[in-house]
Amino acid sequence: MAVAAYLNSMKEQTDILVSGGGVAGLVAAIAFGNAGFDVICVDPTPPVTERDAEGSDLRTTAFLQPARDFLDLIGLWSSFDSYATPLTTMRIVDASSDDQITRDFVSSDISDRPFGWNLPNWLLRRQMLAHLGRLPNVQFRAGVATTSVFTRQSEARVKLSDGTTVLARLVIAADGRGSPMREAAGIDVKTTRFGQKALSFAVTHDVPHDTVSTEVHRSGGPFTLVPLPDHDGKPCSAVVWMEDGAEVTRLLALDPKEFEAEATDRSAHVAGQLRLATRRTAWPIISQIADRMSAERIALIAETAHVVPPIGAQGLNMSLGDIKVLLSLAQVKPDTLGDAEMLDAYHRKRMSPTKLRVSGITWLNRASQADQPMAQAARAMGLRALHGSGTVRKSLMKLGLGASG
Numbered sequence: 001m002a003v004a005a006y007l008n009s010m011k012e013q014t015d016i017l018v019s020g021g022g023v024a025g026l027v028a029a030i031a032f033g034n035a036g037f038d039v040i041c042v043d044p045t046p047p048v049t050e051r052d053a054e055g056s057d058l059r060t061t062a063f064l065q066p067a068r069d070f071l072d073l074i075g076l077w078s079s080f081d082s083y084a085t086p087l088t089t090m091r092i093v094d095a096s097s098d099d100q101i102t103r104d105f106v107s108s109d110i111s112d113r114p115f116g117w118n119l120p121n122w123l124l125r126r127q128m129l130a131h132l133g134r135l136p137n138v139q140f141r142a143g144v145a146t147t148s149v150f151t152r153q154s155e156a157r158v159k160l161s162d163g164t165t166v167l168a169r170l171v172i173a174a175d176g177r178g179s180p181m182r183e184a185a186g187i188d189v190k191t192t193r194f195g196q197k198a199l200s201f202a203v204t205h206d207v208p209h210d211t212v213s214t215e216v217h218r219s220g221g222p223f224t225l226v227p228l229p230d231h232d233g234k235p236c237s238a239v240v241w242m243e244d245g246a247e248v249t250r251l252l253a254l255d256p257k258e259f260e261a262e263a264t265d266r267s268a269h270v271a272g273q274l275r276l277a278t279r280r281t282a283w284p285i286i287s288q289i290a291d292r293m294s295a296e297r298i299a300l301i302a303e304t305a306h307v308v309p310p311i312g313a314q315g316l317n318m319s320l321g322d323i324k325v326l327l328s329l330a331q332v333k334p335d336t337l338g339d340a341e342m343l344d345a346y347h348r349k350r351m352s353p354t355k356l357r358v359s360g361i362t363w364l365n366r367a368s369q370a371d372q373p374m375a376q377a378a379r380a381m382g383l384r385a386l387h388g389s390g391t392v393r394k395s396l397m398k399l400g401l402g403a404s405g
């Protein structure tokens with residue numbers, strides 16, 4: 001009797017269990033909590049919420065217009081607003097030949113708002129944890145992992161690493177590119193490897209960024225500077241520098257002064273001398289797509305469903321698109337949350353746009369890796385042609401913004 005009572009006390013019921021408290025999982029927990037659902041979100045890795053702390057995520061996220069609108073809708077944007085740096089121009093520089101080409105894509109051509117707003121990922125986590133604290137129906141449990149899932153038509157039973165079993169109407173799998181929930185659901189993935197890594201760090205520089213995000217192409221992948229607020233009184237930008245894996249290993253081993261010199265050279269001096277403002281972190285680059293976006297009582301979102309190289313600020317913006325669609329389906333018929341009809345509709349709505357975007361970005365990444373003169377010439381010619389036609393230029397900009405739609 002005492003044993004049965006003990007086992008029952010380890011069982012909990014909730015509307016939604018979010019597996020994974022990365023940026024996407026935390027947004028999902030807030031979105032559904034804000035809509036009135038009971039949510040438990042678990043993650044074995046406690047979030048790091050200070051820039052200079054060990055393990056902090058120094059990547060930044062450029063939230064594009066649709067993403068900002070969604071964050072507004074779920075009441076979260078006000079927690080980010082005062083830290084966001086607007087991005088009003090996307091500058092593309094092809095520096096693969098002496099005849100350097102620079103082309104600007106200006107947001108005022110298509111909109112009266114900036115393209116996007118840039119925020120550091122460590123700061124997003126800090127702001128979201130504070131926001132979660134104000135939602136009594138959302139629990140975030142750091143240091144706890146999902147270990148297994150068993151589903152039936154009416155619910156999912158998820159075992160947690162602290163011994164608890166959670167009965168949920170819907171499991172949102174946001175536990176990353178190697179997702180244990182996706183694996184437990186038997187959903188396969190297709191992965192493309194590029195042999196590339198991305199270095200992510202922040203720099204100060206002499207030339208003000210004037211809210212221009214600059215992508216410099218040569219070979220190995222783009223070198224992108226994305227505006228941040230001033231640091232120590234100097235203009236500051238986040239950098240994503242993509243290169244072949246061996247080259248990234250070499251760059252990481254350089255002392256800071258040598259590294260700064262190489263980074264400044266690779267940036268084609270567009271912002272003047274670059275100086276490190278943070279440590280350097282490296283991220284493996286792949287494209288990946290899951291075969292399905294859902295299984296019985298389980299919805300895949302974010303990197304659990306799709307991973308793309310960091311080009312054009314698409315990754316997390318696509319993830320917000322997943323959450324937006326899932327939330328709108330849940331709100332139409334809250335009583336049927338997580339049933340087969342809802343999850344099939346989610347799969348149908350998200351699979352095609354996700355496939356299209358993953359293959360488009362995979363192609364763009366291959367083009368930016370090009371190191372043969374012929375391929376580089378074709379890339380430069382493409383940039384001239386795409387920018388030269390006002391209609392094509394505007395369509396491309398609108399296409400880029402569609403990431404979270």
Ligand SMILES: Cc1cc2nc3c(=O)[nH]c(=O)nc-3n(C[C@H](O)[C@H](O)[C@H](O)COP(=O)(O)OP(=O)(O)OC[C@H]3O[C@@H](n4cnc5c(N)ncnc54)[C@H](O)[C@@H]3O)c2cc1C
Pocket residue numbers: 019020021022023024025042043044045059060061062063144145146147174175176177180198199200240283301302303304310313314315316317318319
């Ligand atoms: C260099 C770089 C720059 C980028 N820039 C941009 C950008 O400007 N704009 C943009 O939109 N996107 C960008 N992206 C993409 C974006 O950073 C990612 O899409 C996003 O961070 C992934 O978030 P996620 O929550 O899906 O996954 P993750 O951050 O991987 O989170 C998954 C979480 O699941 C947890 N987990 C693992 N196992 C379990 C388990 N068993 N139980 C519970 N939890 C578990 C992990 O601990 C982790 O916290 C960039 C990516 C890179 C590499």
